[in-house]
Amino acid sequence: MNPRGERVVNHAILAVFAVIAVFPMIGVVTQALRLPGLDLSSFETAWRDGHFATYLRNSLIVTTVTVVVAAVLSIMAGYALGAMRFRGAPALFLLFLAGLTIPTEAVVVPLYFDLRSMGLDNTYAGLILPQVAMSVAFGTFWMRAYFRSVPPSLLEAARIDGASSWTTLWRVLVPIGRPAILTMLLLTTMWTWNEFLLPLVIINSDEGLRTAPLGLSFFQGTHKTDYSLLMAGALIIAAPIVIVYVFLQRQFIAGMLSGAIKE
Amino acid sequence: MTTAARHEGPGSRREAPDARAARRPGGRNGGRPPGEARGIGWLYVLPALLVYGGFLLWPLVRGAQFSLYHWDGLGTATWAGVSNYTSTWSDPALRGAFGHLLVLVVFYSVLPCCIAFVLVGAMSRTKIRGLAFFRTVLFLPQVIAMVAVAVAWRWVYSADGPVNTVLGGLHALGLPDWRRGWLGDFTFALPAVGVVGTWVGIGLALVLFLAGVQKIPRELYEAARIDGAGPVREFIAVTLPALRRELAVALTLTTIMAIRNFDLIYMATEGGPGNATKVPAYEVYNRTFNTGEVGLGCAIGVTLAVLAFAVTAGIGRLVEGRDA
Numbered sequence: 303m304n305p306r307g308e309r310v311v312n313h314a315i316l317a318v319f320a321v322i323a324v325f326p327m328i329g330v331v332t333q334a335l336r337l338p339g340l341d342l343s344s345f346e347t348a349w350r351d352g353h354f355a356t357y358l359r360n361s362l363i364v365t366t367v368t369v370v371v372a373a374v375l376s377i378m379a380g381y382a383l384g385a386m387r388f389r390g391a392p393a394l395f396l397l398f399l400a401g402l403t404i405p406t407e408a409v410v411v412p413l414y415f416d417l418r419s420m421g422l423d424n425t426y427a428g429l430i431l432p433q434v435a436m437s438v439a440f441g442t443f444w445m446r447a448y449f450r451s452v453p454p455s456l457l458e459a460a461r462i463d464g465a466s467s468w469t470t471l472w473r474v475l476v477p478i479g480r481p482a483i484l485t486m487l488l489l490t491t492m493w494t495w496n497e498f499l500l501p502l503v504i505i506n507s508d509e510g511l512r513t514a515p516l517g518l519s520f521f522q523g524t525h526k527t528d529y530s531l532l533m534a535g536a537l538i539i540a541a542p543i544v545i546v547y548v549f550l551q552r553q554f555i556a557g558m559l560s561g562a563i564k565e
Numbered sequence: 566m567t568t569a570a571r572h573e574g575p576g577s578r579r580e581a582p583d584a585r586a587a588r589r590p591g592g593r594n595g596g597r598p599p600g601e602a603r604g605i606g607w608l609y610v611l612p613a614l615l616v617y618g619g620f621l622l623w624p625l626v627r628g629a630q631f632s633l634y635h636w637d638g639l640g641t642a643t644w645a646g647v648s649n650y651t652s653t654w655s656d657p658a659l660r661g662a663f664g665h666l667l668v669l670v671v672f673y674s675v676l677p678c679c680i681a682f683v684l685v686g687a688m689s690r691t692k693i694r695g696l697a698f699f700r701t702v703l704f705l706p707q708v709i710a711m712v713a714v715a716v717a718w719r720w721v722y723s724a725d726g727p728v729n730t731v732l733g734g735l736h737a738l739g740l741p742d743w744r745r746g747w748l749g750d751f752t753f754a755l756p757a758v759g760v761v762g763t764w765v766g767i768g769l770a771l772v773l774f775l776a777g778v779q780k781i782p783r784e785l786y787e788a789a790r791i792d793g794a795g796p797v798r799e800f801i802a803v804t805l806p807a808l809r810r811e812l813a814v815a816l817t818l819t820t821i822m823a824i825r826n827f828d829l830i831y832m833a834t835e836g837g838p839g840n841a842t843k844v845p846a847y848e849v850y851n852r853t854f855n856t857g858e859v860g861l862g863c864a865i866g867v868t869l870a871v872l873a874f875a876v877t878a879g880i881g882r883l884v885e886g887r888d889a
Contacts, residue, residue: 305691312688313695319684320702323768326717327705329727333720379613388606394614401621403877405825407849408870411863412627413620414853415638435620438613467605496710498828499850515712519832522716529720536713547708551701554708559773559814 330540333533348521348534356510357517358538360426364513365494368430372437372490373483379438380445381471385457395446401439406499414503424508429501437490444560448482449475485557488550492543514539625870632864637857649864659865662843665755666823669844672759673823677766678815682808685774686800689781696775703768715832718761722747748834754841761829766819777811778804813884820876824869845869 331337334344348354382388383395413432414423422428452475460470476483501516512520521535547554632649636642653659693699706714720726729744736742747757781803789799827846830836836843836851843851845865853862 309691309694312691312693315684315688316693316699316703319767319771320699322764323703323705325727326714326721326764327709329720330713330717375613375616379610382606382609386606386609388604391606394610397622398613398617400874401617403821403870403873404621404625405821405846405866405869405873407825407827407846408628408866408873409621409624411849411853411859411866412624412631415631415859416624416627431616432620432624435617438617439621442613442617467609492708496712498710498712498831502831503850503854515710515828518710518712518716522832527723529723532716533720536716540709540713543708543710544705547705548701551704552697555700555704555772558704558707558769558818559776 330533330536333530334537336530344530344534345538348531348538351524352517352521352531352535353509353512354514354517354521354535354538357512357514358542360511361495361514361539364426364429364433365491367426368433368437368494369487369490371430372434372441373487375434375438376441376445376486377471377476377483379442380447381449381467381475383442384446384449385452385475386467395442398439398442401436402443404436404439406436406497410499410503413500417504423504423506424511426511428504429511429513432500432504433494433497437494441486441490444486444557445479445482447560448479452479481553484550485553488546488553489557491546492554495543625867628863629867632860632867634860636859638853638859639857642860645860649860650868652861653865653868658840658843659845659848661840662845662848665842665844666826668755669759669762669826670820670823672756673762673766673826674816674819676763677770677819678812680763681767681770681774681815682812684771685778685808686804687796688775689778689786689800689804693775693779696779700772700775704772706765706768711828712832714761714765715829718764719748719833722757749838751838751841754834754838758829758833758842761833762819762823762826766815766822769818770815773811773815774808777808781807809884813880817877817880820880821873824873824876 335341336344379398383391383398409432417423417428422431456474457470460474465473496515497513498515498519501513502519505511505513505516518532518535518539522532525531633645633647634642635645635649653663722728724746728747732743736744745753747753750757785803785807786799789803794802825846826844827850830842830844830847831850834842836847846869849862849866849869851862852858852865
């Protein structure tokens with residue numbers, strides 16, 4: 303085949319798979335909006351009967367607090383493990399690394415019983431703390447990689463200027479580490495927002511605390527096959543992350559595939 | 566994920582101690598500003614360690630502890646030893662669940678990686694225009710909440726959804742009637758769930774391999790061509806070895822996805838019909854909260870953690886071990 307023909311075929315292949323990738327989404331949008339005709343009644347019904355305003359508010363609170371707290375803790379821990387040398391650092395790093403592969407399924411049952419005995423089931427705290435722990439495992443690993451890539455001369459310069467390690471971190475390293483930090487924020491936001499098993503188990507009686515994905519599962523329970531309503535609900539809970547993704551896809555993809563790129 | 570841990574970023578050559586520091590009494594101070602305590606690094610790690618230890622590592626230990634008992638979640642627990650673990654293969658329903666996991670690994674991981682690999686191999690010879698656009702679209706399924714994906718695919722498979730509509734059209738043309746309730750069918754429910762996993766995984770694999778292929782020096786292909794290699798030889802001799810890392814990452818990520826398969830099963834089939842789509846991730850929940858076998862639920866959870874760890878370490882080792 304000549305190069306020109308080859309190029310056409312390649313783009314055709316990619317186009318086919320791009321269509322496959324979005325076709326269920328197109329279904330979601332056409333069903334939710336009752337296209338062609340643009341009828342927002344499904345949204346209104348879903349919004350009113352499905353209490354999605356409450357669910358979105360809960361997701362926003364849980365996600366914001368989780369992501370901010372996890373980011374501060376991860377930046378501090380990653381700084382120590384990446385830019386300082388102290389006894390036990392390698393072992394500590396391995397400990398955090400081990401957390402990357404722990405599936406929610408492995409800890410959700412003990413979390414349920416232990417949080418319940420502490421009175422933390424059906425609370426924001428009970429939902430936030432385990433997710434901070436999961437985010438910190440990834441965040442520490444991610445930030446350590448960034449702090450290791452900082453040229454030692456920069457640390458030297460700050461030290462010669464008499465900056466404490468605390469000042470060096472927040473005044474020098476964090477501002478220039480914005481891209482790495484942004485990627486971490488995006489990924490932990492996505493994982494926290496989309497988390498389902500944890501809220502399902504921890505928020506087991508207080509309807510006012512349900513997060514968006516949990517709300518959708520209960521909504522599906524009441525409207526088994528009313529797909530127009532269900533799709534409106536699915537669109538409501540997926541849209542925030544998808545919108546952010548469309549604008550910042552480069553950071554999302556770079557972060558999720560971080561293991562693949564050999565520097 | 567952990568494959569990244571093995572590669573050292575460009576700041577890893579931290580071995581040149583500054584000469585003045587080396588001459589100071591007390592020797593090298595490990596990169597601390599003067600006047601800061603030795604244990605300062607620990608102070609920085611401590612807050613993260615406390616939350617991480619208390620709410621992830623400790624529950625894992627507790628889960629392992631629970632898994633050694635028979636407990637219904639309410640009464641007193643009785644010692645079970647390893648019998649909960651032996652149940653995972655002596656109990657036919659659980660053995661089936663792990664069997665289903667194997668089937669789903671093929672759908673979630675092997676299939677997407679193979680398809681994407683062949684496609685990218687076919688594409689390695691030309692520059693792709695609009696790569697950023699294709700990447701964004703192909704990767705989209707990765708960022709949508711699995712519960713929303715499940716709802717969308719329930720509609721795809723529904724009685725008058727697109728799959729049955731197409732089959733109905735074929736039936737009208739004289740073909741046999743293949744329409745059915747896919748997610749409620751004893752034979753087809755598991756493959757139907759598997760296809761959703763393939764759909765999610767294929768974009769990830771394609772994006773990874775495309776990124777990898779773009780980095781292969783063109784000269785290698787030209788050299789292969791001068792040596793008279795056809796497309797197939799070129800693929801085996803150039804593309805395959807160059808994409809080893811990417812292949813390992815794709816296999817790892819998609820296999821872990823298959824292991825953590827709770828959301829989709831809970832939303833799409835609840836393990837049904839019968840036990841047709843029961844998988845270990847769902848059984849952790851089911852055995853703990855529906856049938857009151859907390860110890861067994863925890864044993865399955867621990868088994869999944871071990872599996873996830875073994876997959877991550879194993880695939881990485883496999884690829885690092887062989888030389889390009």
